[in-house]
Amino acid sequence: MTKDNIGGEVLAFLAGNLLDPTPTNYRFGYLYLTRSSKVICEETDTYIDNGMRMKQETIVEIMGKHASASDDPEERIAARDEAVEMFLNAAGDLARETKRQADGVGRDIAEESQAIREGAQGEDLKGAIRRIIDRAATAERELSTASSRIDRLQRDLEEARNKALVDELTGIPNRRATRAMIQDLEIRKVRYCTAIIDIDHFKVINDTYGHAVGDRALKLVANALTEALAPWPVSRWGGEEFLVIAETPDAALLAEKVTIAKDALADRNLKLRETDEPMGAITFSAGVAVNVETSDETLCRADNALYEAKKSGRNKVLIAPESGRVADAA
Template sequence: MGKDNIGRDVLTFLAGNLLDPTPMNYRFGYLYLTRSSKVICEETDTYIENGMRMKQETIVEIMGKHASASDDPEERIAARDEAVELFLNTAGELAREAKRQADGVGRDIAEESQVIREGAQGEDLTGAIRRIIDRAEEAERELSNASNRIDRLQRDLDEARNKALVDELTGIPNRRATRATIQDLEIRKVRYCLGLIDIDHFKAINDTYGHPVGDRALKLVAEALSESLAPWPVARWGGEEFLVIAEVPDAKKLAERVAEAKETLAERNLKLRETDEPMGPITFSAGVAVNSETSDETLRRADNALYEAKKAGRNTVLIAPESGRVADAA
């Protein structure tokens, strides 16, 4: 399939299935026609081979499966954004349709009511009353169907929102969620401290044991930190970095808790699941900072303290100074 014709072919494919050329549908058509997604191709081929038309609900379901099967975080982000867009568009359409239905019901009932007011009797009166009842019942069913669709879309949207704020590997909040938490603290003018935590020699874990073991190590550290530092929230900041937010104005208090979490983690007797071979302890370094005028400045200071902890030999927690030298916590 020539690159020059792919756009036209996608639009023809969508038109043939009576699908609107929305961004999501276009991406679906493109991935299918270029055979770029195994999930999309297998699902769509099944529909086509059985002579079934692709409906919008089907596209949403298939694109969701495609995103879930993808290792590309951009695909998962796109799926979340599409779920939000679909909800907003469909909710707007349903609202407009509900208004049209209500207007139609009002006109129909007004016409039948006029017949009754003009003195209809016998079968004419009975027929007018029956048509009013039937029309009202029809409108109730249509509104119920619209409400059910909104409920399903709301569940999809809630799921998309939740996924957008959670790191898929570890199940803890991600960077986006953490940024929102920090922003809320600053809006409420709450004093807080940040602890930036980085696993020591994480690359060596991946290189020695492989990425699946590295992923399990990240999950283990996430669980250990969440447990040791509760109720303060721990998030995956990126890669092998984690961030803890403590609503306290004392950096030393947070640093002490982080140091305790470090020691607790280092005491674990870790073994490889596949061979029962000892792995040795997992340690981390951390930098802690009390909030400054801006969150970016606080993060910069915590990162500087983390850098100094790495330079000092790792397996160390240091406190970023508000001025002066970095302080040693553990």
């Protein structure tokens, strides 16, 4: 297979499985035929080897597994977006099919009812009544099947949505979920504060102890912040950065709670799981800002305060003022 004919091969593959040539299905076919995804290849080969045709709901399931298995965060997000889109399309198709079936049942029963109203007697009457009962029973079975499919689609869609909004490593909301939370606050015109938190010298942890320990450090900080700052949500903003959203216009209050969390974390005696060797304290720096006209400006102000905290020695929490110089939270 060459790059020149891959497009035709993908379209032929989709046509052979009676799949619409949508962008999502094309991506699935491309990843399979180019052997670019181990999960997609293994799952699809199983279906083909057993002589089964790929159905749309099968594609949804396989693409979801592909998303979960990918090491590339952007790939996971893209694949999950596609899975959500496919779930919605499948639900729409199912709803339209159910309506067509309901319309057909209505027409059939109306025809038999008309025959009864026109004076059907004897065997004709019995036959009309029997056909109405049989058609109603068939419709009930079809409706039950459709209802089960809808329930499964709803569960799968909810799972896909949840995965798309959760950071897989730490289990807390990710950047996308945080953006949605901020948007909701702004729509409701709620005053809020944000804190951007960055682990100090995180690269040193990775370089000294390895990425596995670095991942455990991220989970440790995520759990510590989530517990200390509840009920305010803590999310992973990216890399070793976390973001807190507090439904309060009091930046000093948020800064105080973040400082308490910072000091509690720094006081913990951490040891390496593998050797029981002390690894020193984990500290972080943070910048806090009250919301202004736009969320981007608010986040920028918090980020600037974080930068000042890093520049002035780390392990501190600074507040971005409405105007003037950055203030120390201590």
